[in-house]
Amino acid sequence: MSGRFLSIGECMVELSQADSGLLRKGFAGDTFNTAWYARACLPKDWSVDYFTALGDDPMSGEMMEFMQSAGIGTAHVLRIRGRTPGLYMINLTNGERSFSYWRDSAAARQLAADGDRLREAIEASDVLYFSGITLAILPRDDATTLLAELRRAKAVGKPVVFDPNIRPRLWSSLDAMHSTISEGARASTIVMPSFDDEAAHFGDGTIAETISRYRALGAAMVVVKNGADGATIGTDDGEILVPAERIDTVVDTTSAGDSFNGAFLAKFVIDNDAVAAARFAAGVAAKVIGEHGALVPAEKLGL
Template sequence: MSAATRRRIVSIGECMVELSSAGEGLYRKGFAGDTFNTAWYLRRGLGEGWDVAYHTALGTDTTSDEMLAFFTEAGLATDLVRRIPERMPGLYMIHLDGAERSFSYWRDSAAAKLLAADPAQLDAAAASGDAFYFSGITLAILSPDDRQRLLDMLGAARAAGKLVAFDPNIRPRLWPEPDVMRAAMEAGAAVASLCLPSFPDEVAAFGDASPEATARRYLACGTGEVVVKDGSDPALVATEGGFETVAARKVADVIDTTGAGDSFNAGYLAARLDGAEPRQAAERGHELAGEVVRHYGALIR
């Protein structure tokens, strides 16, 4: 297929240095982050007619060089990666309690916080993408002005008929106050044609009584399609035409849930971009997430 006939999805956000358990008190270094994880699995799940680009910012240090090489090895286009001297990638450590995880973060000087500071880079992303994916973490790490600049670009992309997918992926610690966080989640949904929230996050942030309440709230923001993830419970697929639940794959040997939601998003998006109906897409998302939780860390090789 010629380059002229290929299409491209641009995933926008932060990739970090990941330290995951290697046993016996040792940690393994990797590279991961919510929108990067989804891009990683998209590259493996999309049909041959699609390319996947990652839009972020890195430093000019050795770790940033290693991360950029990792993007390339993963098959991701890197022409939208901005390099910023005096900055470097953020880092996080995974703590496991059984299969459940918590995180410690170091990201104060992360280059990715400036990923939307260059209007020319945003213009290049807008011009090169046929579809876009971003998250609440993407919005959280940006300054208010940069956040609005990114939302304006994505809103224009949707208005032009392009798919814009948004995972709220709510992380309260990244926000100065709850009202600012909730307003940003609704602003993200307003520019998105597809929203992929996680129900436990939405209960904590918005007090939703049910996945149906979450879906209705995001539909009211203006998004056209909502898929409410709920861990091992069924996902709810909602459009203005109705609601449908899709059972999750039963997995007996779960060892680490890191990256489960990100991989579900990739499976769902890949299926929808390849022409599948929402139910089939949710089944593919569950299938991929069910495989990911059987491995340590966000990415399986």
């Protein structure tokens, strides 16, 4: 079975520390990272496309070329005159990572401004993926447009997958964050939260509470990631814990959740077996955190 996987969100320019005080340039972003790992894990007869907005500057062109070289389709990427991509820099202090962002005028904030083009991209796809960050960076009306189109896709039976990926500083208020994240879940078939986020920002005391809350909002399946404690799958059939795969040395946890999501969905859309998909994704995520950087090449994943 072939199909089209569409990931919707923001890819940014990444600056990380290199030798001699220099900075290394890359490209990354939560939904793009997931698209990267979905592409690495899906059969070749599946296409993986990215929906975002970029500028008309050289850096936007370079980012487009990078996506294409990774086998990720860019036909639905909007190009906006006078705009540029967002940028973030990784700061390292005694091995601990922190981030500085420059994204207020990023082109990706306008990715849902053209509702017709958004609908065209969604209608051309079989599986849709988005995140809480996707919703957070959009103007309120544009977020409403995106959610309406995703609800239409869900209503006709397309899998719509949502990672809440909660980042409070991107939201105008906690009320806006809580209500919009909940609306994102209502538009979705599968919700893939991280338990530490849900405990911190929704007050969930247990994974069962997280599953129950998102199931009550209309998700048919909830896959709660909980780091080294594995992932719990909640459906009508109950809850199943799939253990994480242990590794000796954790090098870099960047993109652990994104890689799990991409690998899980790649396996699940083919076999429709959530437990097998979670076991496969745990193996991929274990390899990712054993390497540096958000985007680990497929050959290092053993795929």
